[in-house]
Amino acid sequence: MRKKNPGLVLILLPGVFLPSFAYAGGGAHPNMGETLPLYSVLPFVGMLLSIALFPLLAPKFWHHHFGKVSAFWAVMLVVPLLMAYKGTAVYEILHIVLADYVPFIILLGALYTVSGGILLKGTLRGTPGVNTGILLIGTVLASWMGTTGAAMLLIRPLLKANAHRKNRTFMVVFFIFLVANIGGSLTPLGDPPLFLGFLRGVPFFWTFNLLPHMLIAASVLLFLYYFMDSYFYKKEGITAAPDDGAKEPLKLEGSYNFIFLTGIIGAVLMSGMAKWGDISILGIHRGLQDVVRDGLLALIAALSMAATPKTLREENAFTWFPIKEVAILFIGIFLTMIPCLKILQAGTKGELALVISAVREPVHYFWITGALSSFLDNAPTYLTFLSTAMGSFYPGIPEYQAVALLIKDNPIYLLAISAGAVFFGAVTYIGNAPNFMVRSIAEEAGTPMPSFFGYMLKYSLPILGSVFVLITFIFFI
Amino acid sequence: MKIEKILFPTKFRELAFNALEQLVVLKKTELKEIVFLYVIPREEVGFVPYGGYLKDEEERIREEARIRFEDWQKSLSAEGIDSKIIIEVGSPVPNILAASEREKVDLVVVGRKKKISPEMSFVGSHTLQLITRSKIPALVSKYMVQFDSNGESVTRVNKEIFKRPLLASDWSEPSERALNLLMSFKGVAEKAFVCHVVGVKISKGLDKSELYRIEKESKERLQSYCERLKSAGIDAETHLGAGKTPLEIIRISREIEASMIIMGTTGKDHLHELVLGSNSHRVAQMSELPTLLVPQI
Numbered sequence: 197m198r199k200k201n202p203g204l205v206l207i208l209l210p211g212v213f214l215p216s217f218a219y220a221g222g223g224a225h226p227n228m229g230e231t232l233p234l235y236s237v238l239p240f241v242g243m244l245l246s247i248a249l250f251p252l253l254a255p256k257f258w259h260h261h262f263g264k265v266s267a268f269w270a271v272m273l274v275v276p277l278l279m280a281y282k283g284t285a286v287y288e289i290l291h292i293v294l295a296d297y298v299p300f301i302i303l304l305g306a307l308y309t310v311s312g313g314i315l316l317k318g319t320l321r322g323t324p325g326v327n328t329g330i331l332l333i334g335t336v337l338a339s340w341m342g343t344t345g346a347a348m349l350l351i352r353p354l355l356k357a358n359a360h361r362k363n364r365t366f367m368v369v370f371f372i373f374l375v376a377n378i379g380g381s382l383t384p385l386g387d388p389p390l391f392l393g394f395l396r397g398v399p400f401f402w403t404f405n406l407l408p409h410m411l412i413a414a415s416v417l418l419f420l421y422y423f424m425d426s427y428f429y430k431k432e433g434i435t436a437a438p439d440d441g442a443k444e445p446l447k448l449e450g451s452y453n454f455i456f457l458t459g460i461i462g463a464v465l466m467s468g469m470a471k472w473g474d475i476s477i478l479g480i481h482r483g484l485q486d487v488v489r490d491g492l493l494a495l496i497a498a499l500s501m502a503a504t505p506k507t508l509r510e511e512n513a514f515t516w517f518p519i520k521e522v523a524i525l526f527i528g529i530f531l532t533m534i535p536c537l538k539i540l541q542a543g544t545k546g547e548l549a550l551v552i553s554a555v556r557e558p559v560h561y562f563w564i565t566g567a568l569s570s571f572l573d574n575a576p577t578y579l580t581f582l583s584t585a586m587g588s589f590y591p592g593i594p595e596y597q598a599v600a601l602l603i604k605d606n607p608i609y610l611l612a613i614s615a616g617a618v619f620f621g622a623v624t625y626i627g628n629a630p631n632f633m634v635r636s637i638a639e640e641a642g643t644p645m646p647s648f649f650g651y652m653l654k655y656s657l658p659i660l661g662s663v664f665v666l667i668t669f670i671f672f673i
Numbered sequence: 674m675k676i677e678k679i680l681f682p683t684k685f686r687e688l689a690f691n692a693l694e695q696l697v698v699l700k701k702t703e704l705k706e707i708v709f710l711y712v713i714p715r716e717e718v719g720f721v722p723y724g725g726y727l728k729d730e731e732e733r734i735r736e737e738a739r740i741r742f743e744d745w746q747k748s749l750s751a752e753g754i755d756s757k758i759i760i761e762v763g764s765p766v767p768n769i770l771a772a773s774e775r776e777k778v779d780l781v782v783v784g785r786k787k788k789i790s791p792e793m794s795f796v797g798s799h800t801l802q803l804i805t806r807s808k809i810p811a812l813v814s815k816y817m818v819q820f821d822s823n824g825e826s827v828t829r830v831n832k833e834i835f836k837r838p839l840l841a842s843d844w845s846e847p848s849e850r851a852l853n854l855l856m857s858f859k860g861v862a863e864k865a866f867v868c869h870v871v872g873v874k875i876s877k878g879l880d881k882s883e884l885y886r887i888e889k890e891s892k893e894r895l896q897s898y899c900e901r902l903k904s905a906g907i908d909a910e911t912h913l914g915a916g917k918t919p920l921e922i923i924r925i926s927r928e929i930e931a932s933m934i935i936m937g938t939t940g941k942d943h944l945h946e947l948v949l950g951s952n953s954h955r956v957a958q959m960s961e962l963p964t965l966l967v968p969q970i
Contacts, residue, residue, distance in 0.1 A: 247722070247723050248723075250724075251721055251722065251723045251724030251725070252724075255721050255724045255727060256727060256730060258721060258722065258724060259721045259722070259724065259727065262722050507767075510764065510766075510767035513715065513763070513764070515715060515716065515720075515764065517715070517716045517720050518720045521720065521722040522722075525722055525723075573723075625723065625724070625725060626723040629723075631723075632720070632721065632722065632723045632724055632725050633720060635725035635726065636719045636720050636721065636724075636725045636726040637719075639725055639726035639728055640715070640718075640719055640726055640762055645725065
């Protein structure tokens with residue numbers, strides 16, 4: 197029996213939509229996605245638009261108040277949801293926090309901490325060959341140490357090696373394309389969306405099915421980069437690197453952190469393979485192996501902190517600030533995306549039935565997941581379209597089973613969503629978290645970076661757009 | 674050892690200039706140049722979530738710092754002291770340490786200039802990190818302090834800090850270096866004091882004769898320090914204390930109305946330092962006086 201909940205009038209914005217949301221109130225709601233009104237996704241939209249627009253329009257305000265903005269949108273969703281759905285809402289909130297958010301942040305934090313303990317030192321001369329080599333190494337490493345980790349490891353050496361070069365902007369742009377995004381497409385460690393897929397049952401090595409897509413995208417970009425760099429190198433008339441003191445041989449300090457990195461891979465792999473039964477945390481059932489994985493990741497991060505000298509991290513300009521930012525923003529994202537995920541999972545019975553029926557072919561998934569991943573963070577976008585696919589093919593089936601069926605019967609859809617989410621993250625500065633970190637470090641080092649739209653119009657749309665069209669024709673049509 | 678070049682990092686907090694003014698007197702010794710350093714915390718301008726870097730904000734902060742420093746430079750110039758301005762983006766502690774080595778300074782002046790709440794520690798976490806890690810003598814300046822004395826809150830302004838320095842020695846190599854540094858204060862130190870504390874750890878369990886031997890030896894060493902100071906042209910007197918070292922040093926400093934405490938710092942017992950802090954750091958944290966710490970080479 198549905199009944200109105202007048203208390204919501206005070207809380208939720210557009211009164212005209214209120215009754216439909218209020219109708220959802222009272223009683224148990226096992227199929228929350230079927231009763232949630234469309235406007236319940238507004239806080240999610242608000243959250244993502246805040247991430248997209250505030251850094252552009254009011255960067256200083258955003259820098260100092262992003263936590264409050266995130267909290268605002270979270271409260272805008274959580275309070276009405278709790279009032280309307282009571283116990284069901286509590287369950288859904290706890291579930292997304294304990295089963296998604298916490299493991300997500302722990303993995304990101306562990307990868308960030310461990311990779312922040314590795315320092316590449318020495319004198320590198322920024323020739324086209326060396327630069328292409330750095331990009332290639334970063335692309336390979338990204339799937340194993342995360343796009344953030346690989347980007348943080350290599351961006352400073354790349355900038356230092358090319359400090360004498362006049363044209364450096366395109367180098368950083370290609371670095372964002374390859375190391376901060378496309379390189380991370382092969383494992384759940386590589387890019388946050390893939391880890392969220394892993395948490396929902398996508399096997400660790402299944403993501404390797406993206407290897408052909410990644411190889412084509414990376415090869416085209418690396419060739420193009422090499423030719424562009426060679427052109428500018430000649431144009432700049434550089435015959436030798438400037439003599440700026442004694443040459444330091446190349447060396448990797450803190451390389452024992454690669455052992456910790458192996459530990460992270462092992463812990464994540466273990467959680468995907470072991471089945472040790474469930475335990476209940478605050479009423480949420482979680483696999484014991486997942487809890488052990490999270491504990492191991494936290495322990496590995498702590499060991500890395502203890503083993504790595506402070507001075508090494510200082511030389512790496514390691515700071516907790518970026519990871520704190522991600523943690524603060526993502527609690528808002530994860531909470532506000534609950535209605536969106538639920539409605540999409542309800543398939544044609546939910547308010548987003550139109551989207552479900554409009555997105556049918558793999559090519560649709562690739563481009564729509566991608567287009568949205570460009571402007572919204574790619575992790576929630578991936579989950580949204582994974583839910584769309586599951587809602588489309590297997591409405592009402594439990595998530596874990598639906599993922600297994602999707603992989604078994606319609607893997608091309610998951611490939612399209614994964615490739616779209618990871619690859620298109622490079623299209624804008626806001627597509628993926630490492631993009632803004634790389635941009636920030638490059639600008640601090642004096643490398644001029646294009647504006648938000650300059651980056652898109654001059655680089656990502658013409659270059660990546662062509663690569664994605666190629667990928668579409670080869671794999672998704 | 675002598676002080677020719679000083680690094681003066683600042684956050685432009687209240688009374689920072691007053692603290693700077695206390696150093697000008699060193700012109701009478703060997704001081705030639707003061708290097709001003711302002712570190713713009715990276716978090717202030719970088720890593721805007723999904724944004725990037727606030728270049729304009731960095732420029733604004735740089736300009737503000739430059740204008741303030743140039744105002745200070747005028748005062749120093751009038752006293753015949755050269756100065757240099759460094760403004761960089763980074764993290765305060767590593768940037769200060771790096772600048773002190775890069776600029777080859779002889780002294781780095783750290784610490785908050787005013788203690789507002791009457792807590793036990795006069796040293797913040799950044800300053801503690803700096804004095805623990807610096808390979809260059811570090812002065813914790815403490816221009817204005819508030820502290821509890823006999824149940825009352827007392828405000829003290831530390832002026833003429835080089836006038837009555839107290840050297841607390843544990844006979845270590847850094848203490849020897851601290852003595853050498855103190856000897857360079859001729860012309861600014863009216864009278865110096867040298868003290869040693871027979872610590873609880875040493876005196877505990879010793880019989881009387883052994884204790885007398887240590888006392889005699891300590892007095893002889895103090896006297897030797899004193900004579901070296903006198904031969905360097907600085908009047909000096911000695912004091913021997915016993916008990917808990919940091920508390921004894923602070924007690925003596927108050928009794929003789931010292932203007933600053935100078936100590937060597939070895940940092941050799943890392944575990945002890947991690948748990949309790951070294952004696953020198955404890956004194957820096959607990960004493961209301963400026964504390965000059967001379968590290969091991």
